[in-house]
């Protein structure tokens with residue numbers, strides 16, 4: 001462990017650090033603008049001013065934006081600064097911090113991995129943890145973190161682990177302020193994190209302007225947590241309005257309803273999944289550019305494999321399938337027998353190299369002409385409802401003939417009883433369901449909604465539909 005210590009902090013001076021207030025992203029390195037740092041430091045010390053012997057931690061301190069923020073806050077208030085510890089694994093950034101805080105005895109800079117190191121507990125923790133998705137981690141990192149952290153589940157992100165480690169490094173009388181994406185409030189992956197956070201007092205959730213990090217961080221949110229005690233949670237929305245939640249859900253369930261002020265009781269009645277054969281994402285070929293072509297261009301020898309198909313981008317004014325998908329599968333979802341695939345393989349052999357480069361084929365699990373996943377054709381080829389996977393507004397359409405194959409950007413809902421198809425359509429497009437979905441769906445960029453099958457399956461439905469089954 002490398003530790004830098006230096007001279008005491010001189011209360012009269014205002015610390016300047018190398019211009020690092022602009023954000024840029026290099027593997028989770030998104031730097032916090034000065035006004036946001038100042039706002040967060042205010043929140044950190046709002047209830048209790050720090051004393052000289054108190055300790056402040058900035059995990060993933062980068063060049064020291066929060067260290068500078070804390071020092072400057074103390075200068076403005078005319079009080080002696082507490083002990084500040086910055087932990088950063090990028091030695092170049094830490095070098096910049098060392099230059100800025102050179103000689104300050106109360107600033108300790110540690111060049112280490114915050115997630116793996118063993119540190120003291122702190123009175124105050126403040127920071128902007130790295131946002132690094134699973135794809136940005138090596139296999140061995142994923143494995144290590146999965147063993148160490150309760151929050152390292154499914155497709156976890158590093159900021160979740162930073163939250164866990166920081167909460168566990170907080171003294172019972174301590175206070176934590178973090179800026180992260182708001183996603184932790186509603187994704188399935190962050191369920192363990194919500195459960196963990198609810199064991200503390202989540203004092204405030206402040207949804208700040210989307211422009212703060214431009215398009216680098218979607219829906220930035222400042223969360224303030226007390227190390228112990230109970231109490232309500234204040235939520236400040238992006239439009240400036242605020243609400244107070246008496247008790248944030250403690251069981252890990254999504255916070256989004258409470259946060260939006262809809263304290264609806266949990267419905268225990270029937271849900272869409274009860275009356276459907278299937279609610280799934282459309283067919284993933286892994287190479288739509290090869291397997292999908294305009295209807296008019298299909299050669300005679302390929303017509304037996306051709307099924308009308310639709311992608312999310314075409315599902316705007318109605319269900320008009322101008323393309324076909326060439327499908328080498330039978331109704332049971334298995335590959336057609338070799339003798340029925342001759343024309344298919346002959347035609348696609350010109351794409352063999354490209355198709356063989358797909359991950360699913362390289363892993364040795366699939367033939368070069370297979371799709372990424374076997375399509376459940378017997379369910380797909382039924383009367384069904386379709387909707388885009390990402391949309392500004394949820395909107396549902398019907399395929400009453402049941403002959404359209406939805407692509408991966410389309411969800412399909414197959415009712416057990418095709419007679420209620422139009423009843424379903426009216427209900428799913430109703431204002432009531434619209435509101436229900438808006439409150440629960442994850443958000444994508446630019447205020448779009450992500451309609452996942454887990455949410456669609458949970459849509460409450462009138463009980464009369466279940467009784468008719």
Ligand SMILES: C[S@@+](CC[C@H](N)C(=O)[O-])C[C@H]1O[C@@H](n2cnc3c(N)ncnc32)[C@H](O)[C@@H]1O
Pocket residue numbers: 028029030031032059060061062063064065066087088089090093112113114115127128129130131
């Ligand atoms: C979002 S940036 C924030 C930097 C700085 N605190 C700020 O707000 O401007 C996250 C920082 O965490 C650092 N970091 C990422 N993973 C880390 C780890 N496991 N241990 C320590 N630092 C880490 C990155 O190098 C980066 O500087």
